[in-house]
Amino acid sequence: MIRKLRTQAVYVSDQEKALAFYRDQVGFEVRRDVPLGTLGRWIELAPPGAESALVLYPKAMMPDWDKRAPSLVVTCDDTVATCAELVRRGVTLLKEPQKMAWGRSPASPISTATR
Numbered sequence: 001m002i003r004k005l006r007t008q009a010v011y012v013s014d015q016e017k018a019l020a021f022y023r024d025q026v027g028f029e030v031r032r033d034v035p036l037g038t039l040g041r042w043i044e045l046a047p048p049g050a051e052s053a054l055v056l057y058p059k060a061m062m063p064d065w066d067k068r069a070p071s072l073v074v075t076c077d078d079t080v081a082t083c084a085e086l087v088r089r090g091v092t093l094l095k096e097p098q099k100m101a102w103g104r105s106p107a108s109p110i111s112t113a114t115r
Contacts, residue, residue: 002082003077007052007055009054009057011059011065012058012059013058019045027047029045029046030045039061040058043055
C-alpha cells in the first residue's frame with residue numbers, strides 16, 4: 001500500500017523564476033530536473049532531508065491547470081498491486097499505470113471525496 005507522499009504539483013507560469021525562488025530564497029534543494037520537451041521540465045524541490053517534494057509543473061503543459069484537483073504522486077512497493085487494492089477499496093481508476101520518462105505513473109485515481 002501507499003507508504004508516503006512523494007510529490008505535490010505546483011502549477012507555475014515561469015519555471016525558472018519559481019525554481020530560483022524555492023531554491024535560492026526558500027532554501028529547498030533540487031532533487032530532479034528532467035526535460036519534458038519544448039514546454040518545460042520536471043523539476044522536483046524539497047527541504048533538505050524531506051521525503052516529499054514539490055514539482056514545479058509548467059502551466060503551458062496543462063491548459064486546464066486551474067480546474068484540476070491537486071496532483072499527488074506517492075511511493076509504493078508495487079504499483080500494480082497498490083492500484084488493485086485501491087480499486088478493491090472503491091477507488092475508480094481513469095487509466096492503468098503507465099511507464100513515464102520519470103518513472104511509473106500510478107494511474108489516475110478518481111474518488112468522489114476528491115471531486
